[in-house]
Amino acid sequence: MITKEEIREYIIGLGLCSVGFTHPMPFDRLEKVLKERQQLGYLSGFEKGTVEERCRPETHLGWVRSIIAVALPYTLYYNIQSTGIKGSISGSAVGEDYHRLLGSKLEQAAQYISKRVQGFRYAVMADTGPLVDREIAYRSGIGWYGKNCSIITPISGSRVFLGELLTNLDLEPDNLLEDHCGGCTCCIDNCPTGALTEPYTLDARKCISYLTQQRGVIPRELRAKMETSIYGCDRCLLCCPHNSSGIGSGGLTSVDLMELVNMDRHEFDSRYKQSALGWRGLNVIKRNAVIALGNLGLQEGLNALAAALRHPSPVIRGHSAWAVGRIGGGRARDMLIKSLTHEKDRYVRGEIEAALEELAQN
Ligand code: SF4
Numbered sequence: 611m612i613t614k615e616e617i618r619e620y621i622i623g624l625g626l627c628s629v630g631f632t633h634p635m636p637f638d639r640l641e642k643v644l645k646e647r648q649q650l651g652y653l654s655g656f657e658k659g660t661v662e663e664r665c666r667p668e669t670h671l672g673w674v675r676s677i678i679a680v681a682l683p684y685t686l687y688y689n690i691q692s693t694g695i696k697g698s699i700s701g702s703a704v705g706e707d708y709h710r711l712l713g714s715k716l717e718q719a720a721q722y723i724s725k726r727v728q729g730f731r732y733a734v735m736a737d738t739g740p741l742v743d744r745e746i747a748y749r750s751g752i753g754w755y756g757k758n759c760s761i762i763t764p765i766s767g768s769r770v771f772l773g774e775l776l777t778n779l780d781l782e783p784d785n786l787l788e789d790h791c792g793g794c795t796c797c798i799d800n801c802p803t804g805a806l807t808e809p810y811t812l813d814a815r816k817c818i819s820y821l822t823q824q825r826g827v828i829p830r831e832l833r834a835k836m837e838t839s840i841y842g843c844d845r846c847l848l849c850c851p852h853n854s855s856g857i858g859s860g861g862l863t864s865v866d867l868m869e870l871v872n873m874d875r876h877e878f879d880s881r882y883k884q885s886a887l888g889w890r891g892l893n894v895i896k897r898n899a900v901i902a903l904g905n906l907g908l909q910e911g912l913n914a915l916a917a918a919l920r921h922p923s924p925v926i927r928g929h930s931a932w933a934v935g936r937i938g939g940g941r942a943r944d945m946l947i948k949s950l951t952h953e954k955d956r957y958v959r960g961e962i963e964a965a966l967e968e969l970a971q972n
């Protein structure tokens with residue numbers, strides 16, 4: 611036998627800030643919300659499984675009797691420092707990749723319970739299965755949904771990683787927490803792209819956090835709004851009054867943009883392989899660094915972009931052309947004209963021509 615309080619105490623001792631308990635009944639409220647968002651085209655494309663699979667735990671693991679939800683604060687693991695021209699990294703991406711970190715803490719918790727309960731069965735999830743971590747956290751009483759669509763925990767605000775242990779234990783569910791957003795609309799007012807279309811509703815296609823993680827071409831009209839974001843955005847978290855104190859209250863951290871744009875795979879892997887940046891991959895991060903250089907508009911950024919215009923990836927060459935055009939000036943114009951003479955890729959040629967056209971108009 612083991613009690614909820616013993617489990618809670620053990621997990622908090624592992625460095626997590628919140629623990630809650632819920633049952634595995636279907637997530638009917640979420641299913642309705644996700645279907646509405648799907649119809650509006652607001653989903654990000656990162657989702658795993660169908661809406662039904664994401665909302666019905668029993669379709670994956672019929673033996674589950676209870677779910678233990680946990681939250682781990684970001685800032686315990688900050689360790690990136692940088693000099694030079696800087697891009698910003700969300701606290702969620704600093705340090706060891708949280709899927710691995712939180713997964714190993716949940717595994718430790720499961721081993722602890724295994725020693726106390728015969729026939730204990732479990733499954734660890736930390737953004738690694740189709741179930742929606744935020745809804746599980748909400749229903750477990752770990753936090754409430756803020757108007758920015760994040761789960762806000764009483765101790766660490768919304769800068770937390772969420773995960774859960776699905777178990778065959780019979781444990782009493784915890785109560786829901788009350789919403790404490792009140793009349794505040796700070797997150798909506800500070801969202802640069804209008805991705806928070808109304809309170810509690812996110813259009814993921816416009817969210818900079820998702821854009822920085824997506825592969826491929828970023829829509830031209832959203833690039834300037836990314837400013838210097840390399841991974842994540844956090845503007846709707848940084849302004850939230852519930853993130854102003856306590857564990858998880860650190861801000862964005864930074865990386866050297868020129869260094870990133872020039873970085874080869876060997877160097878990238880040796881620095882970032884264990885982190886979320888490494889998980890996302892060099893070319894996506896490099897594309898974001900190129901956009902950030904364009905948004906800073908500094909002539910010295912052209913030194914790094916000259917090499918990026920010859921990069922083997924058309925996506926990086928295309929975004930570099932956009933960035934060079936955005937920086938502007940005589941040298942930028944010469945670089946674009948020279949690139950156009952040898953560029954064969956149709957998409958990249960389109961980017962170069964668009965950049966030259968914009969330069970001509972300014
Ligand atoms: S992460 Fe940035 S873009 Fe996304 S909702 Fe928050 S403020 Fe808006």
Ligand code: SF4
Pocket residue numbers: 756757758759790791792794795796797798846849850851852
């Ligand atoms: S910024 Fe204000 S409205 Fe948005 S989640 Fe935080 S408290 Fe709620």
